Amino acid sequence: MYTWGFVADDEEAAALLDTLPVEALLAFQELMTAVELDPWGIAGKSPGEPNMPNVLFGPHGEGQVSYLILDGPREVWVTRVQWAD
Template sequence: MYRITLDALAEEQIAAIPVEALRPLAELLTLLEVAPWSGQPYNPANPKANMLTHAFGERGLATYVVLDERREVYLVRVEWP
């Protein structure tokens, strides 16, 4: 299992998202604990990089870094337009 760590900006963004986005976000975080490489490359030109994005809910997008050596997922940004 991977540990989820939130960047300060991601924490602020999570605090500001609407209630209907919280459950899909929680489901995504649960998925990332066991399958962090399930997202899409942040930079399609570098598909093997450890920075990924993953959609959640109807409009959400999370950006994160997989740190395999530490068994950690560092959540950088959470967007809900």
């Protein structure tokens, strides 16, 4: 199992969660629960750097999260969260 968090110097991504609608928060939570179990499987063939995927989430793909996967310590660091209104 991997742990996840926000990149320490990127408070913008963490602050965005406070502004998201409930459906977006639920979709983000569901995504990150799956990422904890298998960040590579969730990443699939998403665009981006090999260890830094960009993954869509939400009922219609309205959200996008970018994260860095560190296999050694089994960590995932969220670098960006976006949501289209």
